[in-house]
Amino acid sequence: MATSYPEDRFDDIPKDLERVGAHRSPRKRGRGWIAFGWAALATIVLVAIGAVAIMMLNSGLDAAPGDTSAPETSTAAPTATAEPTQDPSVTITVLNGTATSGLAGEVADTLRGAGWTVGAASNADKQDYKDTVVYYADPTLEGAARGLAAAVPGADVQLSQDFADAGAQLVLVIGSDYESPA
Structure with a gap:
């Protein structure tokens, strides 16, 4: 049942009025x-x-502000190094890492004369090695690597897999710091 209310001024709506509800202005572009x-x-x-x-x-x-204490420094315990040995059963490859022609052959001959077993002597993959280094891939060969480094003036020793496929147990790469023994 519809409730009927008395007419008032709000019931008189002009017929030409097309808007219904609240009037909003059109939205601005953008x-x-x-x-x-x-x-x-x-x-x-x-x-x-x-x-x-x-x-x-x-x-x-993430240190707290105002924390000015110096960080603790730890010193690494010295690692035990193997005594330099000369093992004639260990084969050596000598690689010339310099632009000096024939240097690998000369060093190989010197090492053979000192009792080392040199398997091959050739040029390295590049000719700009700065340091003379004895590379060994097996940690048990550290003593032999140190012995070879003692036989070559200024040579360092490095445990590395870089030359593991060279066909020898030790690889001597002659760098530009090499000085021939007089």
Whole structure:
């Protein structure tokens, strides 16, 4: 049942009135892009703040402010090195890492004369090695590597797999610092 109310001034609506409900002005062009721009700017700022925070945490800047104590330094325990030995059963490959022609052959002949077993002498993959180094891949050969380094003036010793496929147990790469013994 419909309730009937007395007529009042609000019941007199002009017939030519086409609007119904609240009147809103038409939306201005570009309002959507302005909102999108603000959202994009806020996103960029938040991502930048997050990236800086992660970098600070990863780089160890999480120390408390005012903490001026020096970081503790630990010294590594000295590692035991093998005594230099000369083992005639160990084969050596001599590689010339310099631009000096025939240097690998000369060093190989010198080592053979000193009692070492030289399997091959040739040029290295490049001719600009600065240091003379004895490479060994098996840690049990450290003593022999040190013995070979003692026989070659200025040679260092390095445990490395770089020359493991060279066909010899020790690889001597002659660098530009090599000086022939007089």
